[in-house]
Amino acid sequence: MIRNAAIQKSSTQNFYDRIADVHHFTLKLNGYRASVAKFLRSLNLEIGPDSYVLDAGSGTGLVTRGFLDAGFRPKQMIAFDLSRNSLSISRDQLRKDKKKRYEKVSEVQGNVLELPFQDGSFDLVLSCGVLEYVSLDEGLREMARILRPGGKLVFIPVKPSLVGSVLEFLYKFKIHPVENVRQISQRYFTIVGDHKFPLSEPISWSKAIFLLEKKDTGKKRKDN
Numbered sequence: 666m667i668r669n670a671a672i673q674k675s676s677t678q679n680f681y682d683r684i685a686d687v688h689h690f691t692l693k694l695n696g697y698r699a700s701v702a703k704f705l706r707s708l709n710l711e712i713g714p715d716s717y718v719l720d721a722g723s724g725t726g727l728v729t730r731g732f733l734d735a736g737f738r739p740k741q742m743i744a745f746d747l748s749r750n751s752l753s754i755s756r757d758q759l760r761k762d763k764k765k766r767y768e769k770v771s772e773v774q775g776n777v778l779e780l781p782f783q784d785g786s787f788d789l790v791l792s793c794g795v796l797e798y799v800s801l802d803e804g805l806r807e808m809a810r811i812l813r814p815g816g817k818l819v820f821i822p823v824k825p826s827l828v829g830s831v832l833e834f835l836y837k838f839k840i841h842p843v844e845n846v847r848q849i850s851q852r853y854f855t856i857v858g859d860h861k862f863p864l865s866e867p868i869s870w871s872k873a874i875f876l877l878e879k880k881d882t883g884k885k886r887k888d889n
């Protein structure tokens with residue numbers, strides 16, 4: 666069952682509820698999930714059987730599944746999105762997995778600017794192609810809030826590029842300039858590492874990578 670944070674339906678939610686199938690099919694064709702899995706596997710994310718992971722703006726679950734494909738097995742993973750139809754596709758795809766690698770994933774519907782989780786309750790947040798719909802500062806601040814100190818955010822924004830501009834038009838979002846991403850993320854996070862998708866992979870034509878670590882402000886993690 667998809668938990669619902671009782672929000673009013675916004676135009677973005679309506680849009681993704683309408684296009685969820687097509688969007689999922691398009692991304693399936695271009696190796697997106699495999700690229701995400703390969704990149705995540707290359708990182709030392711320190712995820713173990715006690716870890717809590719959030720895919721913030723998980724859409725149809727390609728990043729969620731890429732993360733699990735990479736071999737990570739957290740205690741719990743939340744696939745979180747505004748679009749109920751996208752979450753349904755995500756859940757249906759997860760259930761098809763015969764190895765039951767996805768049993769620990771729950772779907773929650775809501776707004777990334779009002780995450781229904783306690784401060785410091787996650788070890789890792791993944792967020793790909795979502796903060797383009799909201800204020801960057803508010804989105805990053807909210808993700809920092811629910812991460813424990815030292816927790817990581819794998820932030821994969823749309824980058825200014827030809828393909829990015831086409832997507833911006835089609836998917837009705839606003840690309841954040843890279844300099845803004847750098848400046849604003851450093852209010853809450855330390856930028857660790859310098860990562861890029863290989864140019865041979867289609868995901869690199871539209872997405873940048875920021876690996877961010879939450880600054881330690883002295884607050885301890887609370888259990889969910």
Ligand SMILES: C[S@@+](CC[C@H](N)C(=O)[O-])C[C@H]1O[C@@H](n2cnc3c(N)ncnc32)[C@H](O)[C@@H]1O
Pocket residue numbers: 677678681692721722723724725726727728745746747748751775776777778792793794795798799836
């Ligand atoms: C371009 S899709 C990316 C989905 C997924 N992260 C991926 O990479 O395949 C953008 C997603 O962000 C979600 N979204 C947009 N604004 C949101 C918000 N304020 N809160 C939660 N999800 C949001 C949409 O419903 C959509 O599923």
